[in-house]
Amino acid sequence: EPEVTQTPSHQVTxxxxxxxxxxxxxxxxxxxxxxxxxxxxxxxxxxxxxNNEISEKSEIFDDQxxxxxxxxxxxxxxxxxxxxxxxxxxxxxxxxxxxxxxQYFGPGTRLLVL
Amino acid sequence: AQKVTQAQTEISxxxxxxxxxxxxYETRDTTYYLFWYKQPPSGELVFLxxxxxxxxxxxxxGRYSWNFQKSTSSFNFTITASQVxxxxxxxxxxxxxxxxxxxxxxxxxxxLKVLA
Numbered sequence: 001e002p003e004v005t006q007t008p009s010h011q012v013t014x015x016x017x018x019x020x021x022x023x024x025x026x027x028x029x030x031x032x033x034x035x036x037x038x039x040x041x042x043x044x045x046x047x048x049x050x051n052n053e054i055s056e057k058s059e060i061f062d063d064q065x066x067x068x069x070x071x072x073x074x075x076x077x078x079x080x081x082x083x084x085x086x087x088x089x090x091x092x093x094x095x096x097x098x099x100x101x102x103q104y105f106g107p108g109t110r111l112l113v114l
Numbered sequence: 115a116q117k118v119t120q121a122q123t124e125i126s127x128x129x130x131x132x133x134x135x136x137x138x139y140e141t142r143d144t145t146y147y148l149f150w151y152k153q154p155p156s157g158e159l160v161f162l163x164x165x166x167x168x169x170x171x172x173x174x175x176g177r178y179s180w181n182f183q184k185s186t187s188s189f190n191f192t193i194t195a196s197q198v199x200x201x202x203x204x205x206x207x208x209x210x211x212x213x214x215x216x217x218x219x220x221x222x223x224x225x226l227k228v229l230a
Binding site: 001031033041042043044045048050055056075089091093095100101102103104105108110 | 124127130147151157158159161166205207210213214216217218219220221222223
């Protein structure tokens, strides 16, 4: 069964460094999402992406964040200058046109900012 | 505005007990989708069920069952004869197509501990 993959599974970085989290959505999916989960808290929507542009973003998704689909398979989340409070699990998800309400989640990238 | 409330922060039960996890949602739309996810200690989100607003039939899947009641805006989840492997955090989520993007709004989760 096709699945969403994310790399790396864990990343440790220093405050102020840039990080890029990578996701490979399911191949025929058109809608892409990033969510964040701070340790012990709920999963929060960050951004949705369709047709090579952001379709919606939350207030969390400030100028430090950007998303990109650099080729036909990858979907990336970049944090330009990480802060301690960016430490969280980041989930990528994708859905297809006919079943937009059903998002398939990747296993997550656990980011730790020191 | 969309909102999902899981009032139970943590529940502890003894193995083989039945347990119900509550989920109450708020939406202004007539079309919406509700979900339950399990998050084991390893951290991934495991899909359990999707329910659309037009289907109020209760569902049973093995030891799991779901009770959807639009009149009370609730979508509760019951585990029958709980097992230690059921120990996890369970999230309820809501999605509204009218929002344009089908983004998920999650509740704060309920941590279930099943003791042997």
